[in-house]
Amino acid sequence: MLNEIAFYLIAAVTLGFAVAAMALRQLIHCALCAAAAFAGLAMLYLQLDADFVGFAQLLVYVGAIAILIVFAVLLTRNDEILPGSRRSSPSWLMGIAAALLVLSGIALPILNSPSLRHAPTATAAAPVKLIGVELMTHYVLPLEMVGILLTAALLGAVVIAMREEPETKTQSRPPAARRVETSEVVSQP
Amino acid sequence: MNPLLTHYLVVSALLFSIGFAGAVARRSAIIVLIGIELMLNAANLNFIAFWRYGAHSEALTGVLFVLFSIAIAAAEAAVGLALVIAIYRQRKTTQVDGLDRLKG
Amino acid sequence: MNALDQIFVAAGRWMTGLAPAPLQPLVAMALAIAGLMAVFGTCFAVTTIFERKILGRMQNRLGPNRVGPFGLLQPMADGVKMLTKEDIVPFSADRVVHFLAPLALTVPVWLAFAVLPFGRNMSAIDLNAGILFFFAIGSASELAVFMAGWSSQNKYALLGAMRAIAQMISYEVPLVLATIPVLMAAGSLSLTDIVLAQSGTVMGVVPRWNVLTPWGLAGFALFMIAAAAESNRCPFDLPEGESELIAGFLTEYSGFKYALFFLGEYLGLFAVTALAVTLFLGGWQAPLPALEWFPSWGWFAVKFSALIFLFIWVRATLPRLRLDQLLSFAWKFLVPLALVNLFVAVGWWQSSAWHFPAALELRWLLGAGLLAVPYVWLGQALKSGKPVQHHYSYAE
Numbered sequence: 001m002l003n004e005i006a007f008y009l010i011a012a013v014t015l016g017f018a019v020a021a022m023a024l025r026q027l028i029h030c031a032l033c034a035a036a037a038f039a040g041l042a043m044l045y046l047q048l049d050a051d052f053v054g055f056a057q058l059l060v061y062v063g064a065i066a067i068l069i070v071f072a073v074l075l076t077r078n079d080e081i082l083p084g085s086r087r088s089s090p091s092w093l094m095g096i097a098a099a100l101l102v103l104s105g106i107a108l109p110i111l112n113s114p115s116l117r118h119a120p121t122a123t124a125a126a127p128v129k130l131i132g133v134e135l136m137t138h139y140v141l142p143l144e145m146v147g148i149l150l151t152a153a154l155l156g157a158v159v160i161a162m163r164e165e166p167e168t169k170t171q172s173r174p175p176a177a178r179r180v181e182t183s184e185v186v187s188q189p
Numbered sequence: 190m191n192p193l194l195t196h197y198l199v200v201s202a203l204l205f206s207i208g209f210a211g212a213v214a215r216r217s218a219i220i221v222l223i224g225i226e227l228m229l230n231a232a233n234l235n236f237i238a239f240w241r242y243g244a245h246s247e248a249l250t251g252v253l254f255v256l257f258s259i260a261i262a263a264a265e266a267a268v269g270l271a272l273v274i275a276i277y278r279q280r281k282t283t284q285v286d287g288l289d290r291l292k293g
Numbered sequence: 294m295n296a297l298d299q300i301f302v303a304a305g306r307w308m309t310g311l312a313p314a315p316l317q318p319l320v321a322m323a324l325a326i327a328g329l330m331a332v333f334g335t336c337f338a339v340t341t342i343f344e345r346k347i348l349g350r351m352q353n354r355l356g357p358n359r360v361g362p363f364g365l366l367q368p369m370a371d372g373v374k375m376l377t378k379e380d381i382v383p384f385s386a387d388r389v390v391h392f393l394a395p396l397a398l399t400v401p402v403w404l405a406f407a408v409l410p411f412g413r414n415m416s417a418i419d420l421n422a423g424i425l426f427f428f429a430i431g432s433a434s435e436l437a438v439f440m441a442g443w444s445s446q447n448k449y450a451l452l453g454a455m456r457a458i459a460q461m462i463s464y465e466v467p468l469v470l471a472t473i474p475v476l477m478a479a480g481s482l483s484l485t486d487i488v489l490a491q492s493g494t495v496m497g498v499v500p501r502w503n504v505l506t507p508w509g510l511a512g513f514a515l516f517m518i519a520a521a522a523e524s525n526r527c528p529f530d531l532p533e534g535e536s537e538l539i540a541g542f543l544t545e546y547s548g549f550k551y552a553l554f555f556l557g558e559y560l561g562l563f564a565v566t567a568l569a570v571t572l573f574l575g576g577w578q579a580p581l582p583a584l585e586w587f588p589s590w591g592w593f594a595v596k597f598s599a600l601i602f603l604f605i606w607v608r609a610t611l612p613r614l615r616l617d618q619l620l621s622f623a624w625k626f627l628v629p630l631a632l633v634n635l636f637v638a639v640g641w642w643q644s645s646a647w648h649f650p651a652a653l654e655l656r657w658l659l660g661a662g663l664l665a666v667p668y669v670w671l672g673q674a675l676k677s678g679k680p681v682q683h684h685y686s687y688a689e
Contacts, residue, residue: 061226063465135253161274
């Protein structure tokens with residue numbers, strides 16, 4: 001009983017924040033609502049007994065990706081939202097219609113199939129030790145590939161977002177290049 | 190009574206379509222990227238739900254898939270946002286309508 | 294001995310037994326929460342007054358000494374001041390985000406106290422992935438700092454917030470890397486298992502705490518430095534430096550919201566100090582078997598107070614680091630040292646099968662030597678060669 005109430009509450013909150021993230025006008029509000037939606041999803045993972053994934057979702061999505069999005073919004077501000085500008089593209093109605101089509105295409109088969117209406121299996125545990133063993137035995141190749149991918153992405157992101165100063169030396173930092181400005185401002189007497 | 194598998198799958202489908210609507214209908218490139226992240230999260234929820242409610246949950250396939258998916262989504266968000274910042278420096282705009290140099 | 298040790302656990306169980314059966318899980322949870330809030334709220338009040346007194350003494354002056362005997366009732370005065378101050382919100386500020394930022398900071402920090410073992414059988418929840426929960430919750434509070442800085446619509450606040458986030462993200466990496474050898478040693482991410490893995494003694498005299506191994510000592514130093522930076526504590530308190538940016542991201546907060554931020558910052562410090570005690574100093578365990586008569590939560594309190602005193606001492610002693618110095622310290626010095634520490638830890642375990650005489654001394658020498666070489670080399674390499682030119686201009 002408590003499980004079901006908790007599920008409906010968390011799902012409603014997550015979907016509400018997701019709609020807000022896509023619909024609000026100010027970009028920062030969208031980013032913060034998206035972070036809240038990610039946190040709601042982490043709680044859904046915890047309800048599904050996937051502890052490690054839930055905490056990893058909090059750590060990565062809320063702790064890193066949300067902050068990345070917020071920094072990107074701050075670095076690309078036009079500083080004036082012109083009163084006449086539209087936040088949605090001219091064909092936004094077609095976009096919403098396409099989304100509704102996608103929703104019906106996915107949700108109707110789910111709702112119509114009786115084989116999906118079963119209760120959870122008695123015990124499903126994902127102990128961290130077992131995840132570690134699996135990562136090091138059956139999934140070691142994907143693990144190494146993800147390591148290489150993350151390194152390449154890190155270097156690529158730094159190179160792409162690096163501010164190119166023609167005369168002075170560039171400092172390579174993660175994509176918040178504004179830090180270069182602040183240190184230059186502060187260190188001048 | 191516990192929520193059934195159908196509930197989780199419907200939530201995942203709704204989340205996916207919300208992300209899709211935002212990614213298609215909004216003009217700002219950053220909102221498009223947020224929509225993509227929401228779609229990835231919806232797919233992850235799907236995997237975990239099927240792992241929990243399905244057979245052979247001791248094989249941990251769903252959990253590991255989602256772990257890798259989270260890592261790859263992080264890498265993709267970093268590179269995507271770096272691209273948005275670089276494009277902003279050149280074109281002074283993040284609206285996707287204005288990025289049509291290769292058109293026609 | 295045992296009765297005093299388990300007095301809180303027994304009291305909790307008795308009080309839960311008084312409640313009707315279906316409500317018992319909720320009552321147990323509520324009791325644990327109430328206990329934690331009471332203890333750490335008092336700890337916060339006591340720390341504020343003792344910090345000011347100790348800082349004063351180290352700076353050759355008395356601390357606050359007006360309110361109560363020796364100034365010990367100062368927290369009451371501070372509390373009354375904070376609660377009765379007018380709550381000013383700037384006209385152009387974003388009211389919703391401005392209101393939610395202190396909450397978004399304080400709630401995750403309270404959550405982090407749930408997994409810490411304060412004594413034998415005394416952790417509120419024993420999660421399988423306890424330490425990952427702790428770090429995840431810690432990273433969730435960074436967004437609150439940004440919310441505070443941005444919603445004030447104040448250039449200085451935004452600048453302070455961005456500096457604070459840059460600092461917190463940069464120092465998360467050495468923090469997590471310093472704890473990885475501990476996790477490998479204990480073989481588990483659960484904090485109670487980590488404490489239990491540090492039980493026993495070597496040769497009956499030296500406790501098996503992680504800090505008394507070469508990798509543990511270096512890891513402890515790295516962890517404490519990264520923890521000070523994570524809690525925006527001197528010498529890393531640039532985001533809220535009074536002489537730099539007024540109050541950084543806290544500039545536009547007054548009254549109760551400022552009190553919440555203050556509380557959140559100190560609670561974060563307590564949580565991370567308690568984690569340091571658990572990971573490196575053996576948690577609630579007594580150093581020697583002969584000293585086990587002192588209750589386990591008492592030992593935890595003693596070690597905890599010692600580390601808090603260490604933080605206050607460092608605050609009184611060291612000057613503030615500049616932002617670029619801070620960031621290069623994290624990325625160019627601490628991260629490589631943390632990685633070398635990982636290798637030294639693995640070397641320590643691989644050589645634990647050595648049993649010839651003087652094996653322990655040789656292992657210590659090898660471990661410490663392998664750590665000292667990058668330490669000295671990196672220190673020399675990161676020093677800028679030429680002396681810094683200071684340009685002073687005086688009013689004529």
